[in-house]
Amino acid sequence: MQIKDLELKLEFFKENxxxxxEDIYNDEECNEVVNHAHQVLGPSDDLTPLxxxxxxxxxxxxFMSNKKLLNFINSYFQDTALGLQTEFFFMPPKTxxxxxxxxxxxxxxxxxxxxxxxxxxxxxxxxxxxxIIWPKTHNEEALETVDTGLSKHDNQDPNATIRKTVVPEQxxxxxxxxxxxxxxxxxxxxxxASNTNNSDNNRYALLCxxxxxxxxxxxxxxxxxxxFTLDDTV
Ligand SMILES: O=C(O)CCC(=O)C(=O)O
Numbered sequence: 001m002q003i004k005d006l007e008l009k010l011e012f013f014k015e016n017x018x019x020x021x022e023d024i025y026n027d028e029e030c031n032e033v034v035n036h037a038h039q040v041l042g043p044s045d046d047l048t049p050l051x052x053x054x055x056x057x058x059x060x061x062x063f064m065s066n067k068k069l070l071n072f073i074n075s076y077f078q079d080t081a082l083g084l085q086t087e088f089f090f091m092p093p094k095t096x097x098x099x100x101x102x103x104x105x106x107x108x109x110x111x112x113x114x115x116x117x118x119x120x121x122x123x124x125x126x127x128x129x130x131x132i133i134w135p136k137t138h139n140e141e142a143l144e145t146v147d148t149g150l151s152k153h154d155n156q157d158p159n160a161t162i163r164k165t166v167v168p169e170q171x172x173x174x175x176x177x178x179x180x181x182x183x184x185x186x187x188x189x190x191x192x193a194s195n196t197n198n199s200d201n202n203r204y205a206l207l208c209x210x211x212x213x214x215x216x217x218x219x220x221x222x223x224x225x226x227x228f229t230l231d232d233t234v
Pocket of ligand 1: 087089097098103129192193194205207
């Protein structure tokens with residue numbers, strides 16, 4: 001990325017709370033992650049997302065260390081980024097989406113020291129479970145959350161449906177089209193959600209989160225986050 005281009009992207013991200021980085025991964029890299037996740041899953045028909053698949057996988061750690069992605073994140077942090085958490089989504093047809101939430105509700109890092117990179121491993125749009133974002137809601141920082149009274153849905157993360165963030169009504173939602181291999185960067189406080197997958201195919205995605213070195217955070221009993229160093233020289 002040229003310096004001017006990087007500066008414009010950082011400016012857009014800070015203003016809007018999100019950014020799409022196009023063509024970060026090629027088809028082969030995306031397919032390798034999907035095939036690897038199916039191998040880890042084995043014959044099970046429970047397609048609940050795999051939490052922290054990187055802990056046992058060099059393929060995922062290498063994927064997270066992508067030079068273009070890390071260059072942006074290190075520049076945003078103005079420091080070294082550590083890997084923090086990964087979650088692989090199979091999202092088969094009819095899987096309900098995630099409720100509106102802010103990732104930092106769970107992680108509790110300081111505002112500009114934590115970022116999520118949602119990596120599309122198939123082409124996504126609002127019909128097949130693509131993400132929903134509320135641009136600029138990161139400026140609100142922590143918003144109120146409420147219980148929904150719902151329980152865990154099939155093939156979905158247990159936290160996806162049980163609570164939701166209340167979005168102030170002045171914000172409008174968008175459902176960006178994201179191509180396989182592109183990455184949606186999400187500010188720690190940006191409210192986001194996902195659509196139900198109404199297509200006939202799985203909607204594969206890998207969520208990767210990053211923490212600025214020496215930053216406090218909450219490890220969490222379900223996510224069990226442990227920061228780890230990334231090697232962008234491979
Ligand atoms: O991939 C999805 O459906 C939602 C993922 C997400 O928003 C999250 O894990 O924070």
